[in-house]
Amino acid sequence: MGDTGEALFLGRQPILDRGRHVRAYELLFRDGKSAGANVVDDAQATATVIVNAFAELGMTHVLQDCDAYINVDQQFLFSEVIELLPRRGVVIELLESVPHTASVAARCMHLRAMGYTLALDDVIAFDARTRALLPLVQIVKVDVLAVAGDALRPLVAQLRRAAPHVRLLAEKVEAAADFERCMDLGFVFFQGYHFAKPTTVAGRQLGHSHQALLRLLAQLGADADSSELEETLKAEPGLTVNLLRMVNSAGTGLSRPVNSLRDVIQVLGRRYLKRWVQLLLFSVGQRQGEPSPLLLMAATRGRLMELTATLKHPEDDSLADSAFMAGMMSLMPALVGMKIEEVLAPLHLAPVIDDALLRGDGPLGPLLKLAEASERGDAESLAGALYTGTGPTVDASHFSRAQAQALEWAHTLRRGPLAGLTV
Incomplete structure (x- = not known):
């Protein structure tokens, strides 16, 4: 891929x-x-x-x-x-x-x-x-x-x-x-x-691994906790976006805006999610392949934004969940060759996510700029993102720790849902 x-x-x-x-x-x-x-x-x-x-x-x-x-x-x-x-x-x-x-x-x-x-x-x-x-x-x-x-x-x-x-x-x-x-x-x-x-x-196809589909199907069959399903989906941005697209275009529709992956699981229900995974398994057959570097980057950016949101707003778990979704979605234009407006239009994500992705506004806008500056490795742009007119976006030393944690998490993905299960 x-x-x-x-x-x-x-x-x-x-x-x-x-x-x-x-x-x-x-x-x-x-x-x-x-x-x-x-x-x-x-x-x-x-x-x-x-x-x-x-x-x-x-x-x-x-x-x-x-x-x-x-x-x-x-x-x-x-x-x-x-x-x-x-x-x-x-x-x-x-x-x-x-x-x-x-x-x-x-x-x-x-x-x-x-x-x-x-x-x-x-x-x-x-x-x-x-x-x-x-x-x-x-x-x-x-x-x-x-x-x-x-x-x-x-x-x-x-x-x-x-x-x-x-x-x-x-x-x-x-x-x-x-x-x-x-x-x-x-x-x-x-x-x-x-x-x-x-x-x-x-x-263009948004990749998802055969191993991750099997893992998710096994978790659903074992009635795993939603947090386990959420962790599997976090490692598979393409899988998550395709789920949102299919739900909306197939007429099932989401009854409320989506803030997080947990929202997706709860709104859809496990029966629908299981059918969807079975359909994807039908379509991919036994196809294997290395995960796309851009997909891995999308997951990593989502994790970094989630950790950063937790640092800045430690009492707001919902915002941290939305931060992961925003970080992941921000790389979809590069993956599918579409404008961000076209990607977001059918997905019905929460306003706080749309604000960050479309306008760089709201509580997640500065965190997205910070994640992007971090990836560029440009000290000047990173410093500019760390400090705004109203003070620091987040403590610099805490952010460095979050960067390390996000990269370590990304490293584990290669041993986990993205590539860790043999069939």
């Missing part, structure tokens, strides 16, 4: 309505800038698509207020992590590999009852599988390229007789004549190369 994070890619192809307006995008797995996808594991591909769209890249950037169609195989259909998806704005596509069993029917009915929209993908005939799954879905995607011209009309008629409630989507519409024919047959939605080939959305 490079200093600014590995490149990541996500394919998307527009889905249009009868007026040729883009209403949705099918999100597609991509492992590079090329147009195609090398999918070895459907469940891992689905998890990667979800993580990239809802956490790494941000759903607003990817979807632009349109719905998202996401392919799901049988394994992912039965996974609890599918319930991380928002119940509005997402269409769950049942891949052709999903069988028509009683357990699949029961699972689909459960998801429908929860408010999810389901689609049957790649229908080319009114066979036993189509007949069995048709009552369970709201949308049917017909592969018009694979259906002979004279067979499409009777297929549409059969689908309409069997399930008048479903909306028909014509996929693989390759030419204007195909579009006109599907319009005449009453299709509601359209997708294919005639309108647009899939495009690739690129971004």
Whole structure:
């Protein structure tokens, strides 16, 4: 992983309505800038698509207020992590590999009852599988390229007789004549190369180690104290930021501004956090790698600000927690290649954190300047940050001790959540 994070890619192809307006995008797995996808594991591909769209890249950037169609195989259909998806704005596509069993029917009915929209993908005939799954879905995607011209009309008629409630989507519409024919047959939605080939959305990945995910999952399974979970997340800034992004973009939403990592754990609840960790494990597979130096620096800066806030305001534990969050978040622009305003906009952090990061104001603003001056190793700028017009920011000797403690803590991260667990 490079200093600014590995490149990541996500394919998307527009889905249009009868007026040729883009209403949705099918999100597609991509492992590079090329147009195609090398999918070895459907469940891992689905998890990667979800993580990239809802956490790494941000759903607003990817979807632009349109719905998202996401392919799901049988394994992912039965996974609890599918319930991380928002119940509005997402269409769950049942891949052709999903069988028509009683357990699949029961699972689909459960998801429908929860408010999810389901689609049957790649229908080319009114066979036993189509007949069995048709009552369970709201949308049917017909592969018009694979259906002979004279067979499409009777297929549409059969689908309409069997399930008048479903909306028909014509996929693989390759030419204007195909579009006109599907319009005449009453299709509601359209997708294919005639309108647009899939495009690739690129971004940078916020790293998180496989070991840390396993550690966090084990802690959740053992019902570990929140302080233990908090320490694991402190060592993984990328993990924490992705959690905040996913929570907000997936529609779960935080009910109040976030001051600290403990707030994140408490507001989300352990069940949601466990599902999220499982999803990330799906997506990363067995990938390993050294932690990004910038991520390590973000964690170290957060720790230094936490210690400094404790020195200056020893009775205010909440401010110390916010100081860690502010220090960690301050390096996200360098990691993801975005302005700080763009990073913070969807995260709903507490005003005291936003004040420090956006304007250098509030009780944490001077502490952030002090941490930055410390990292530069510039004695003059450090002295200027230590002393303001109203007196010392913090006692110089105490700050030197805090620096040493933060660096020692950073050193332990290499033996702890970031790299200490073998699998």
